[in-house]
Amino acid sequence: MVAYLDHAATTPIRPEARRAMLALMSEPGFGNPSGAHSVARAARRAVEDAREVVAAALGAEPSQVVFTGGGTESDNLAVAGRSPRGHILCSAVEHDAVLESVRAAGGTTVGVNPEGQVDLDDLKRALGAEPAPAAAPPTPAAPPGSARGSAPTPASLVSVMTANNETGVVQPLDRVIGITRRKAPAALVHTDAVQAVNWLDPAAATAGADLVSISAHKFGGPQGVGALVVRNAADLDVTVHGGGQEAGRRSGTHNVAGIAGLAAALAVVQEDREALVKRVGDLRDRLADGLLASVPGAVETGRREDKVAGICHLCIPGVESEALVFLLDQAGVCASAGSACASGATQVSHVLRAMGVPEELARGALRLSLGWTTTEEDVDAALEAVPAAVARLRSSAAAVPAVRAPSPARSAR
Numbered sequence: 211m212v213a214y215l216d217h218a219a220t221t222p223i224r225p226e227a228r229r230a231m232l233a234l235m236s237e238p239g240f241g242n243p244s245g246a247h248s249v250a251r252a253a254r255r256a257v258e259d260a261r262e263v264v265a266a267a268l269g270a271e272p273s274q275v276v277f278t279g280g281g282t283e284s285d286n287l288a289v290a291g292r293s294p295r296g297h298i299l300c301s302a303v304e305h306d307a308v309l310e311s312v313r314a315a316g317g318t319t320v321g322v323n324p325e326g327q328v329d330l331d332d333l334k335r336a337l338g339a340e341p342a343p344a345a346a347p348p349t350p351a352a353p354p355g356s357a358r359g360s361a362p363t364p365a366s367l368v369s370v371m372t373a374n375n376e377t378g379v380v381q382p383l384d385r386v387i388g389i390t391r392r393k394a395p396a397a398l399v400h401t402d403a404v405q406a407v408n409w410l411d412p413a414a415a416t417a418g419a420d421l422v423s424i425s426a427h428k429f430g431g432p433q434g435v436g437a438l439v440v441r442n443a444a445d446l447d448v449t450v451h452g453g454g455q456e457a458g459r460r461s462g463t464h465n466v467a468g469i470a471g472l473a474a475a476l477a478v479v480q481e482d483r484e485a486l487v488k489r490v491g492d493l494r495d496r497l498a499d500g501l502l503a504s505v506p507g508a509v510e511t512g513r514r515e516d517k518v519a520g521i522c523h524l525c526i527p528g529v530e531s532e533a534l535v536f537l538l539d540q541a542g543v544c545a546s547a548g549s550a551c552a553s554g555a556t557q558v559s560h561v562l563r564a565m566g567v568p569e570e571l572a573r574g575a576l577r578l579s580l581g582w583t584t585t586e587e588d589v590d591a592a593l594e595a596v597p598a599a600v601a602r603l604r605s606s607a608a609a610v611p612a613v614r615a616p617s618p619a620r621s622a623r
């Protein structure tokens with residue numbers, strides 16, 4: 211038996227989602243919703259029913275829900291499709307799906323404090339001075355119609371995630387929205403709520419944001435399907451051209467079964483969330499407290515009270531994350547270094563770097579993430595395996611002094 215503690219990477223599919231998908235993979239649900247006959251109509255009905263579930267959960271209208279091919283695409287659509295165009299700001303701890311989109315568009319990042327929450331003073335500085343009230347007479351320094359202050363280009367989008375995928379830290383989104391509305395009233399606010407849906411009521415947690423991204427496989431739906439909620443009459447430019455599906459905002463034949471699976475999982479989570487947060491939160495606390503007591507030098511990342519219930523993130527001095535995750539896998543515990551890196555390169559997490567975690571600690575990052583299938587036995591397995599793996603790595607490091615050649619690739623990171 212494997213103790214699966216990597217739910218933040220992907221969580222097992224809920225039976226309700228699997229059933230909904232299987233029904234749509236057989237007749238008559240397999241149709242293309244864009245068609246004009248009865249089979250197409252059945253598929254279209256499934257997509258529209260799913261849209262209503264998402265809209266209700268997110269506090270939006272069905273017409274404001276755009277189905278996408280996952281969380282990454284949803285984040286990309288929000289950033290690349292922003293309208294009007296202008297400067298973009300995002301927090302320095304965003305998932306790469308936001309961070310790389312913002313970089314590609316020439317945007318800038320806003321720092322976070324040592325607890326991992328966005329630095330609101332930095333955000334205020336980045337947004338520049340508030341625009342002059344409409345009725346105020348122009349000052350000599352500010353010609354009529356222009357904004358006072360130092361912001362070089364007015365911001366068109368501010369993107370701050372609801373909860374962080376590595377540390378689990380929840381961001382002060384309502385304050386981010388308040389500051390943005392005051393200082394850059396024309397800017398849209400996007401939030402990546404991909405890691406929040408399991409743990410926080412998504413309508414309340416993202417209230418006031420114009421654009422909200424979710425991804426089904428983080429809350430018991432299938433991989434490769436997500437949504438962007440476009441509230442407050444926000445405009446989106448088309449980034450995926452084609453047949454004009456999703457009211458022209460995202461072309462491409464719908465993933466009907468996936469969309470139905472997303473909605474079925476979301477409906478379950480909406481019902482189950484309160485009990486899930488309590489049960490999993492208790493398990494997470496037992497796990498985190500047990501490891502802090504049994505692994506010398508281990509420190510918890512961020513404040514526990516700021517975090518979603520499912521994430522235990524520790525930094526452990528004297529070990530390398532990759533080696534630790536490898537040993538844990540051998541012991542039957544699926545864990546993560548926190549950030550997956552497609553290239554396989556050993557890199558210190560940009561999230562930990564932004565929080566100012568010293569490199570020696572950040573190199574030993576360990577994320578154990580829990581979810582709806584997590585049991586007491588999973589936690590017991592990790593409580594046994596992690597201290598043993600850390601002790602083994604530390605003793606082998608002491609026996610063979612690590613000689614780290616100054617490699618240009620490593621020092622450049």
Ligand code: PLP
Nearest residue numbers: 280281282305307375404405425
């Ligand atoms: N945003 C966050 C916060 C995530 O954790 C992830 C996945 O790890 C994504 C976006 C990307 O979502 P997807 O895997 O559906 O592309």
